[in-house]
Amino acid sequence: MQVIETLAEGLKREIKVIIPAKDMEQRMNERLADVKDKVRINGFRPGKVPTSHVKKMYGKSIMAELVNEIIRDKPSAILSERGEKSATQPEIVMTEDEKEAEKILSAQADLEFTLSYEIIPAIELKSVDGIKVTREVVEVSEDEINEQIEKIAESARTFETKKGKAADGDRVTMDYLGKVDGEAFDGGKDEDAELVIGSNRFIPGFEEQLVGLKAGDEKVITVTFPTEYPAANLAGKEATFDITVKEVASPAKTEINDELATKLGVESVEKLKEIVRGQIESQYGNVTRQKVKRQILDQLDELYKFESPSKLVDAEFENIWRQINTDLAQSGKTFADEDTTEEAAREEYRALAERRVRLGLVLSEIGEKAGIEVTEEEMQRSLFAQLQQFPGQEKQILDFFRNTPGAAASLRAPIFEEKVIDKLLTEVSVTDKAVSKEELLADDAEEGDKPAKKAAPKKKTAAKAEDAAEGEEAAPKKKAAPKKKAAEGDAE
Structure with a gap:
């Protein structure tokens, strides 16, 4: 041969x-x-x-x-x-x-x-002694724990019928009929619907117009559906709703005690506070972790400059570009709306893709030289987490990972990367800094990974692509509630 x-x-x-x-x-x-x-x-x-x-x-x-x-x-x-x-x-x-x-x-x-x-270029590992990171730490206060418990308790909150006018926080029971151009539309009608004013379950402008109404009142309110509303036949349209108020009820005062804890399925108020504290600390810890990780990646980016395989960069760029265009389509925006051009954005995200690939190769080399491995148990936990995200689709997901070449690597890669970051955190200089919740959660999308800030789309588009590329999140996210009615939920 x-x-x-x-x-x-x-x-x-x-x-x-x-x-x-x-x-x-x-x-x-x-x-x-x-x-x-x-x-x-x-x-x-x-x-x-x-x-x-x-x-x-x-x-x-x-x-x-x-x-x-x-x-x-x-x-x-x-x-x-x-x-x-x-x-x-x-x-x-x-x-x-x-x-x-x-x-x-x-x-x-x-x-x-x-x-x-x-070929994957040969990478000569460099000392990380000069890498310095600041780890922002938030002290969780008793007031914040109680505030979070009160939010959780809303699901168990009771309401008492009142004779007066509806105010913010009151529950209104009503019949309503929605119309566009005088014609009723599908999903715009309900009877005995319950809505807590201020919950932001209905489209913007709806709940505010219920303030001041009392049982027996009838009113026609006018609202405009958001331009990005999921139902295309309603998006951006002005609509009226015929409202008949059947009951107004005020929320009973929430007392944080053992009785409330029992209603929420916990044996005592102390145990409830312990659980909530852990959840808040975990959320803040995730944000802290991502900020520390970004600092490490930024400094590794300065340490290592070499040519990256073009095919890997192409693949990474296509992933980022697909996300960017999906976000723009969902928001109904264009590159011009984001004060940039498609050409400038392509250059921006091409540079981001190149950085991502280069840092990925560096982390891979560090992990390989350190003998870092991903265990089968870790892979199984990651797969289980995937299954939990898509209830009812477990079989399809399992089949995908069993039958798709390279699919298992998508589970392994983030685990491996986090283990490498863990190793680096034992070697670099880490300084803890006490900060407020607001400082920790401040939007730093304009810092860190941006290869060319001036060309980046504004607001959240650039941040989403960047976070997706680096596996980072800017802040704890709440789950969006399902939209049950046509009148409901665009506030989320």
């Missing part, structure tokens, strides 16, 4: 592989000799079939098997012998001419194919 390097330009490599026809024929004959003793053909006793006859019947199919095995196994063996790692699956090119292929299968022509790939 001949292995000839035909291209070595930057990270790009091209290898021509030639296996002489006589070598292929020898391999085929060895395989035929094994088949000869097993094959059963009418007119011949087992093991007595002439080799020439077996070759005539099975020669080409056996040769095809050999070609497939070589194409499958040789590339990785060749790269290993060369001491190279391919950034992606090598591209294999061989003849598509039927006559040439026929000669190869008949052992009358050499088997030739070409490997094209990009």
Whole structure:
């Protein structure tokens, strides 16, 4: 077998592989000799079939098997012998001419194919002694714990009928009928609907117009559906709602005590506070973690400058670009609305993709040199977390991870990366800093990973893509409530 390097330009490599026809024929004959003793053909006793006859019947199919095995196994063996790692699956090119292929299968022509790939560059690890990070820490106060408990207690809150006018926080029971251009629309009608004023369950402007109404009142209110409303036939439209108030009830005062804890399924108020404190600390801890991680990545970015495999960058850019366009489509905005152009945004996110790939290679090298591994138990926990996110679709998700090449890597990669960050945190200089909740959660989307701030789309678009690319979140997120009625829930 001949292995000839035909291209070595930057990270790009091209290898021509030639296996002489006589070598292929020898391999085929060895395989035929094994088949000869097993094959059963009418007119011949087992093991007595002439080799020439077996070759005539099975020669080409056996040769095809050999070609497939070589194409499958040789590339990785060749790269290993060369001491190279391919950034992606090598591209294999061989003849598509039927006559040439026929000669190869008949052992009358050499088997030739070409490997094209990009190598992962050699990375010389540098000292991280100079990396310094600030870890922001929030002290959770008793008032914040009580405030969170009160929010949780809203699900168990009782209401008492009142004779006066509805105020913010009161529960209004009503019948309503929604109309657009004087015509009722699907999903715009309900009877005995209960709505707590200030809960932001209904579209903006709806709840505020209930303030001041009392049982027995009738009123027509006018609202405008948001332009991004999910129902296209209602998005951006002005609508009226005929309201008949049937009851107004005020919330009973919430007392944080053992009785409330029992209603919420906890044995005591102290245990409830302990649980809530843990949840808040976990939320803040996640934000702190991501900010520390970003500081480490920023400083690693300054330490390591090298060419990244273009195909990996292309793939990362496509992921980010797809998210950007999805966000713009969902918000009904354009690049012009975000004070940029498509060309400038492409350049911006191409740079972000290149950074992401480069840092990924650095973290991979650090983890490999440190002997960091992802255990099967960790993989199973990650898979279980995926299943919890999509109830009812467990089978499809399991099938996807079982049957999709590379899918398991999408579970492994973030676990591996976090373990590398954990290792780095034991080696870099970390200074704790007490901050307020507001300081911790302050939007720092304009800092850190931005490769070119002035070209970035404003508001949340850039931040979402950046966080998605780095696996980071800017703040704890609440789950959006399902939209049950056409009048409901765009405040979220």
